[in-house]
Amino acid sequence: MSQTPQAAQERAATLRQQLENANYHYYVEDEPQLTDAEYDQRLRELQALEAEYPELATPDSPTMRVGAKPDSGFPEIEHVVPMLSLDNALDEEELLAFGKRVAKGLERDASALVFCCEPKLDGLAVSLVYENGYLRYGATRGDGRTGEEITNNLRTLRSIPLKLRGDQWPALLEVRGEVYMRHSGFEALNARALENGDKVFANPRNAAAGSLRQLDPAITNQRPLEFCAYQVARIESDAELAATHSGRMALLRDWGLPTNPELAVVEGIDGVVDFCRRLGEKRESLDYDIDGAVIKLDALSDHNVLGFVSRAPRWAIAFKYPAQEQVTQLLDVEFQVGRTGKLTPVAKLEPVQVAGVTVSNATLHNMDQIARLDLRIGDSVRIYRAGDVIPKVVEVVREQRPTDGREIVLPESCPVCGSRVEKLDGEVDARCSGGLYCPAQRKEALKHFASRRALDIDGLGEKLIDLLVEREWVETPADLFRLEAARLAELPRLAEKSANNLVNALETAKHTTLARFIYAIGIREVGETTAANLARHFGTLEALRHAELEALEAVADVGPVVAHHVHTFFRQSHNQQTLDDLIAVGVTWKEEEAGERPQPLSGQTWVLTGSLESMTRDDGKARLQALGAKVAGSVSKKTSAVVAGEAAGSKLEKAMQLGVEVIDEATFIQRLAEWEG
Numbered sequence: 001m002s003q004t005p006q007a008a009q010e011r012a013a014t015l016r017q018q019l020e021n022a023n024y025h026y027y028v029e030d031e032p033q034l035t036d037a038e039y040d041q042r043l044r045e046l047q048a049l050e051a052e053y054p055e056l057a058t059p060d061s062p063t064m065r066v067g068a069k070p071d072s073g074f075p076e077i078e079h080v081v082p083m084l085s086l087d088n089a090l091d092e093e094e095l096l097a098f099g100k101r102v103a104k105g106l107e108r109d110a111s112a113l114v115f116c117c118e119p120k121l122d123g124l125a126v127s128l129v130y131e132n133g134y135l136r137y138g139a140t141r142g143d144g145r146t147g148e149e150i151t152n153n154l155r156t157l158r159s160i161p162l163k164l165r166g167d168q169w170p171a172l173l174e175v176r177g178e179v180y181m182r183h184s185g186f187e188a189l190n191a192r193a194l195e196n197g198d199k200v201f202a203n204p205r206n207a208a209a210g211s212l213r214q215l216d217p218a219i220t221n222q223r224p225l226e227f228c229a230y231q232v233a234r235i236e237s238d239a240e241l242a243a244t245h246s247g248r249m250a251l252l253r254d255w256g257l258p259t260n261p262e263l264a265v266v267e268g269i270d271g272v273v274d275f276c277r278r279l280g281e282k283r284e285s286l287d288y289d290i291d292g293a294v295i296k297l298d299a300l301s302d303h304n305v306l307g308f309v310s311r312a313p314r315w316a317i318a319f320k321y322p323a324q325e326q327v328t329q330l331l332d333v334e335f336q337v338g339r340t341g342k343l344t345p346v347a348k349l350e351p352v353q354v355a356g357v358t359v360s361n362a363t364l365h366n367m368d369q370i371a372r373l374d375l376r377i378g379d380s381v382r383i384y385r386a387g388d389v390i391p392k393v394v395e396v397v398r399e400q401r402p403t404d405g406r407e408i409v410l411p412e413s414c415p416v417c418g419s420r421v422e423k424l425d426g427e428v429d430a431r432c433s434g435g436l437y438c439p440a441q442r443k444e445a446l447k448h449f450a451s452r453r454a455l456d457i458d459g460l461g462e463k464l465i466d467l468l469v470e471r472e473w474v475e476t477p478a479d480l481f482r483l484e485a486a487r488l489a490e491l492p493r494l495a496e497k498s499a500n501n502l503v504n505a506l507e508t509a510k511h512t513t514l515a516r517f518i519y520a521i522g523i524r525e526v527g528e529t530t531a532a533n534l535a536r537h538f539g540t541l542e543a544l545r546h547a548e549l550e551a552l553e554a555v556a557d558v559g560p561v562v563a564h565h566v567h568t569f570f571r572q573s574h575n576q577q578t579l580d581d582l583i584a585v586g587v588t589w590k591e592e593e594a595g596e597r598p599q600p601l602s603g604q605t606w607v608l609t610g611s612l613e614s615m616t617r618d619d620g621k622a623r624l625q626a627l628g629a630k631v632a633g634s635v636s637k638k639t640s641a642v643v644a645g646e647a648a649g650s651k652l653e654k655a656m657q658l659g660v661e662v663i664d665e666a667t668f669i670q671r672l673a674e675w676e677g
C-alpha cells in the first residue's frame with residue numbers, strides 16, 4: 001500500500017461511513033443499498049488499511065463489530081455469548097491459507113485436521129434459549145452484543161420446537177441458527193403480494209428478515225419461514241456431551257431442532273476444498289439460498305485453543321460463492337402477452353453473469369412494481385437470480401442514474417395483435433382486449449370458445465386445439481368451422497372416425513343460443529350469467545353490438561366495469577370482423593331466449609382463492625355465477641363459502657378466522673356437478 005497516512009486516514013473514514021450506512025440499511029431497514037460483493041470489498045479494503053496503519057483502527061470500526069444496533073420497537077436483550085460474524089475465504093487459495101493458519105495455531109499437521117462443513121444459509125441469525133427443555137426466549141443478532149427479543153415471532157415457526165423432544169434435555173441450551181425462506185415459499189409469498197397489489201420482496205433473505213421482524217406475530221405466522229440450527233452457544237448438562245461440533249449437531253437433531261442435511265465431516269483441508277466444490281455444484285438445485293459454505297474445526301477443544309478475534313472465531317471460516325445479485329444496465333422494457341391477455345413487463349438487460357449464469361431478462365411483474373422501483377430505461381439496476389427463482393429487478397442504483405433515463409410507459413396497443421391495452425383503476429394488471437383475435441391468447445380463447453358452457457364442441461379437446469393452432473390450421477374460431485374431415489384425419493392420433501365425429505360436432509355446435517354465443521366470444525368478465533342477462537336484455541346480437549355504455553349498465557348484474565369491457569370489445573373492428581366471420585360460416589341461434597336456468601346459489605356470495613387444478617379461476621367464477629352466486633374478491637362475514645385451491649393464502653386464513661365455510665377443490669367440483677345437474 002502506497003498511500004500516505006493522511007490519504008489512508010481519509011480513505012478509512014470514507015469506508016467506515018459507507019459501511020456504517022450499509023449496515024444500517026441491511027440490518028435495520030432490511031433494504032440493502034450495496035450488493036454483498038461491494039460491501040465485502042469495502043470491508044476488506046478497510047481491514048487492509050487498518051492492518052497497514054494500526055493507529056487507524058478504532059474500537060468502533062466496522063471491522064471490529066458485527067451487524068447494527070437494532071432500533072425496531074422490540075425489547076433489547078443482551079447476548080451472554082456474543083453472536084459473531086465469520087471471516088471469509090473468497091477462493092480456494094484463501095481456504096488453503098485458513099488451513100495453514102489453524103494448523104499453525106494448533107501446532108498440528110493440516111492434513112490431520114478434522115472439519116465439519118455445512119452450507120451457509122442466507123437468512124438471518126437468531127439465538128434460542130431453552131431452559132429445562134422449554135423455549136424461554138429468542139433473539140436476533142443485532143450488533144452481536146445486543147439483539148431484539150422476538151420470542152413471540154419465533155414461536156410461530158413450526159420448525160422451532162417449543163419444547164425439546166425426548167427427556168434427556170440439558171438444564172440450559174442456547175442454540176444459534178438461521179431463519180430463512182425457501183424459494184418455493186418466497187415465490188408463493190410474492191405471488192400473493194402481487195395479487196393484493198402489495199410490495200414484492202427482492203430476495204428470500206429480505207423477505208425472511210422483513211417477515212421475522214414484524215411487530216405483529218400474526219403477520220410472521222403467515223410467512224413461510226424456517227429455522228435451521230448451526231451452533232451450540234451455551235449448554236449446561238449433567239450428562240456426558242459430545243466433544244465435537246458435529247456430535248452436538250446430532251444432539252440438536254435428537255432434541256427436535258433441524259440441522260442442515262448437507263452437513264458433513266471431512267478430513268484435511270483437501271476434504272474441505274472438495275466439499276466446497278461439490279456444494280457449489282449443488283447450489284443451483286437447492287430450494288433455498290446459500291451464499292457459501294461454513295467450515296468449522298470439528299473438535300471443540302480446538303475452538304478453545306484458537307479463540308476469537310474481535311468479530312469472528314479463528315476456528316471457522318465462510319467460503320463464499322459467486323453473488324446472486326449483480327448490477328447491470330436496463331436497456332429496454334418489453335411487454336409479454338400471456339395466455340389470458342395479461343401484459344407482463346420484462347426487463348431487457350445488458351447481459352451479466354449472476355451466480356454462474358448469464359442473465360439478460362428479468363421480470364418486472366406489473367406497472368405498479370415499475371412505479372414502486374421508480375425505474376427508468378438506462379438505469380443501473382440490481383438484479384437477483386437463484387436456482388429456480390425467476391430473475392428479478394431488486395432496485396435502482398440511484399447514484400448511477402443517467403440524466404437521460406427514459407420513462408417506461410404501458411403500450412396503448414397489444415404488442416402481439418395491436419388491440420387496445422386496458423388497465424383499469426384499482427387493477428394491477430394490464431391486459432390486451434383482443435380476446436379471440438389475439439394470437440397470444442388464441443389457444444386459450446379457442447378452448448374457451450369450444451368449452452361445454454360455450455359452444456360445446458364435442459371432441460375438440462385442449463390437445464387438439466394446441467395442435468390446430470401450432471399447425472396454423474386455425475387462427476380464428478371461424479376457421480374451426482372450415483375444417484374438413486379428410487384433412488383432420490391427417491393429424492396424429494385422430495382416426496378417420498373421430499375426424500368425422502368432430503366435423504359433425506362442429507356442425508351441431510353451429511346451432512346455439514345467443515347467450516352461449518356471447519359467453520363464447522370471451523369478453524372480459526362476461527361470464528355465463530352476464531352473457532345470459534345481456535342476451536335476454538338486448539334480444540339480438542345487432543342490438544348488443546351497438547349498445548352504448550348507459551344501455552349496457554342498465555342490464556341486470558352489469559356494472560360500469562363490465563359495461564366498459566363489453567363496449568370496448570364491440571368498438572374494435574377486428575372483433576366485429578370475427579363476429580361477421582362466425583355468422584358467415586353458419587353459426588346461428590334462435591333470437592328468442594328460452595326460459596331461465598335454475599339458480600340454486602342466488603343470493604349467495606362466494607370467494608375463490610389459491611389455484612385450482614381442474615379449471616381456471618375464471619371458469620370457476622363463471623360456473624358459480626351461472627348458478628346465481630356473486631363471486632367476490634375478498635372474504636367478509638357475508639361470504640357464503642370459500643373455495644380454497646392450491647397455495648391459498650390470506651383469504652383462506654381470513655375465512656377460518658370468520659368461521660366461513662371453506663371447501664377444497666374436490667368438494668367444489670362435486671357440488672358444481674350436483675347443482676348443474
Ligand SMILES: NC(=O)c1ccc[n+]([C@@H]2O[C@H](COP(=O)([O-])OP(=O)(O)OC[C@H]3O[C@@H](n4cnc5c(N)ncnc54)[C@H](O)[C@@H]3O)[C@@H](O)[C@H]2O)c1
Nearest residue numbers: 022023026032034035036039085086118120121125230294
Ligand atoms: N449489502 C450490504 O449492504 C450489506 C451490509 C452488511 C452486511 N452484508 C452482508 O453480510 C455479510 C456480513 O454479515 P455477517 O457479519 O452476518 O457475516 P456473514 O454473513 O458473512 O457470516 C456470519 C453469519 O453467517 C450465518 N450462518 C449461516 N450458516 C451458518 C453456519 N452453518 N454456521 C455459522 N454461521 C452461519 C449466520 O447468520 C452468521 O451470523 C457480508 O458478507 C455481506 O455480504 C451486506
Ligand SMILES: [Zn+2]
Nearest residue numbers: 414417432438
Ligand atoms: Zn393482443
